[in-house]
Amino acid sequence: MIRVLLPTHLRKLAQVDGEVRVDLAGRATQRSVLDALEASYPMLRGTIRDQSTFQRRAFIRFFACEQDLSNESPDTPVPEAVASGSEPFMVVGAMAGGMRD
Amino acid sequence: MSRVRVLVGTHKGAFVITADGKRQKWDVSGPHFAGWEVYHVKASPADPNRLYASQNTGWFGQLIQRSDDGGKTWAPVGNQFAYEGEAGTHLWYDGTPRPFEFKRIWHLEPSLDHPDTVYAGAEDAALFRTSDGGKTWQELSGLRRHPTAPHWAPGAGGMCLHTILLDASHPGRILVAISAAGAFRSDDAGTTWRPINRGLKSEGIPDPHAEVGHCVHRIAMHPSRPDVLFMQKHWDVMRSDDGGDSWREVSGNLPSDFGFPIDVHPHEPDTIYVVPIKSDSEHVPPDARLRVYRSRTGGNEWEPLTRGLPQENCYVNVLRDAMAVDSLDPHGIYFGTTGGQVYGSADAGDTWAPIVRDLPKVLSVEVQTLR
Numbered sequence: 001m002i003r004v005l006l007p008t009h010l011r012k013l014a015q016v017d018g019e020v021r022v023d024l025a026g027r028a029t030q031r032s033v034l035d036a037l038e039a040s041y042p043m044l045r046g047t048i049r050d051q052s053t054f055q056r057r058a059f060i061r062f063f064a065c066e067q068d069l070s071n072e073s074p075d076t077p078v079p080e081a082v083a084s085g086s087e088p089f090m091v092v093g094a095m096a097g098g099m100r101d
Numbered sequence: 102m103s104r105v106r107v108l109v110g111t112h113k114g115a116f117v118i119t120a121d122g123k124r125q126k127w128d129v130s131g132p133h134f135a136g137w138e139v140y141h142v143k144a145s146p147a148d149p150n151r152l153y154a155s156q157n158t159g160w161f162g163q164l165i166q167r168s169d170d171g172g173k174t175w176a177p178v179g180n181q182f183a184y185e186g187e188a189g190t191h192l193w194y195d196g197t198p199r200p201f202e203f204k205r206i207w208h209l210e211p212s213l214d215h216p217d218t219v220y221a222g223a224e225d226a227a228l229f230r231t232s233d234g235g236k237t238w239q240e241l242s243g244l245r246r247h248p249t250a251p252h253w254a255p256g257a258g259g260m261c262l263h264t265i266l267l268d269a270s271h272p273g274r275i276l277v278a279i280s281a282a283g284a285f286r287s288d289d290a291g292t293t294w295r296p297i298n299r300g301l302k303s304e305g306i307p308d309p310h311a312e313v314g315h316c317v318h319r320i321a322m323h324p325s326r327p328d329v330l331f332m333q334k335h336w337d338v339m340r341s342d343d344g345g346d347s348w349r350e351v352s353g354n355l356p357s358d359f360g361f362p363i364d365v366h367p368h369e370p371d372t373i374y375v376v377p378i379k380s381d382s383e384h385v386p387p388d389a390r391l392r393v394y395r396s397r398t399g400g401n402e403w404e405p406l407t408r409g410l411p412q413e414n415c416y417v418n419v420l421r422d423a424m425a426v427d428s429l430d431p432h433g434i435y436f437g438t439t440g441g442q443v444y445g446s447a448d449a450g451d452t453w454a455p456i457v458r459d460l461p462k463v464l465s466v467e468v469q470t471l472r
Contacts, residue, residue: 013161045181
């Protein structure tokens with residue numbers, strides 16, 4: 001079981017409060033976590049990564065265990081603490097950019 | 102009794118504003134999708150409870166929302182807008198080629214007779230269509246594959262396909278407008294296209310009379326007389342009497358012929374409305390006075406409509422999709438400003454009052470007449 005923490009806008013879109021929990025059959029990587037997340041919450045497709053290329057959107061970051069995992073390969077295993085469910089995988093809207101206010 | 106429902110897209114969410122046929126007392130619902138840019142909300146002419154909204158942020162990209170109950174509840178539908186085949190290139194601001202890349206949906210145009218069919222105008226300029234209520238979207242790629250597309254260039258707001266007109270009396274006819282490419286028409290339901298810009302003159306491009314490259318801001322049509330088109334261009338208000346095959350200027354006595362929206366009276370096809378803006382470098386009303394101009398002669402002769410609108414210290418703009426007319430008699434007209442006011446008139450523009458104030462920057466206004 002993986003714990004995923006979504007930014008406010010995506011929690012509202014997915015109609016969830018707090019953390020989301022997803023179950024993985026195989027190895028926990030960024031890709032498999034996001035695949036499982038989007039399978040459970042199809043309305044999130046395209047909001048975190050491109051639906052065709054699966055590239056992370058420019059103003060989305062991935063944090064876990066006080067590390068920035070955004071530029072890791074999608075197939076790199078997530079930290080053990082995330083895989084074991086003791087720490088959340090955090091999807092974060094970048095602090096700067098994204099919208100003209 | 103008749104009612105009206107005004108659909109407002111703003112920089113920070115959507116609002117649904119309703120009133121009875123007197124249009125004096127307004128009920129405001131929203132924000133829906135708070136914090137997201139909502140470029141456009143529009144209802145199906147075939148099912149007034151079916152609404153579609155374009156929702157976007159730079160962080161999370163494009164969503165399309167659909168309501169089946171007149172805007173009370175919404176659910177996201179499909180949001181994959183994939184250009185068909187090779188993307189191709191257009192011109193960038195510096196004149197270099199740049200691949201087409203999807204950024205957002207500017208305009209949603211539901212089909213005249215099928216609630217599940219909707220056309221969507223994209224930035225970078227492309228036309229998409231759904232026929233399953235928004236679950237899936239397919240590009241009508243003949244437009245983007247037009248031989249002139251490599252010469253299209255973005256306007257200041259991006260290279261957006263912002264106007265889609267469907268013509269019930271010419272089956273298969275679709276007109277679109279792109280900033281800054283110009284107007285295009287298909288007579289075979291979007292398979293093939295041709296530019297319809299003859300008569301337009303734009304000083305900001307190397308050849309002022311070029312086939313493409315014109316910054317068309319908006320085109321309006323009366324459904325009873327679809328061959329007559331009215332255009333607000335970057336500069337110039339234009340008219341066509343032959344479905345866009347040729348255009349002539351009808352700016353006449355306007356204080357400025359720069360502006361964004363243009364609309365047509367629902368019962369008088371020769372009565373049209375524009376909101377003049379000072380210039381392309383100052384997007385504010387001339388003399389800081391917010392005035393709608395009405396022509397009852399299909400252009401050239403214009404009268405200012407000012408009663409109830411701010412006539413001093415006004416520095417707002419009215420964007421291209423932010424004006425709409427209802428079809429009651431006398432008809433109502435509505436427009437939203439970049440300052441967050443939505444003004445309404447229940448007497449064809451003679452008098453105005455804000456139906457809501459202090460919203461976020463208004464990006465679009467549509468209205469439904471519910472009988």
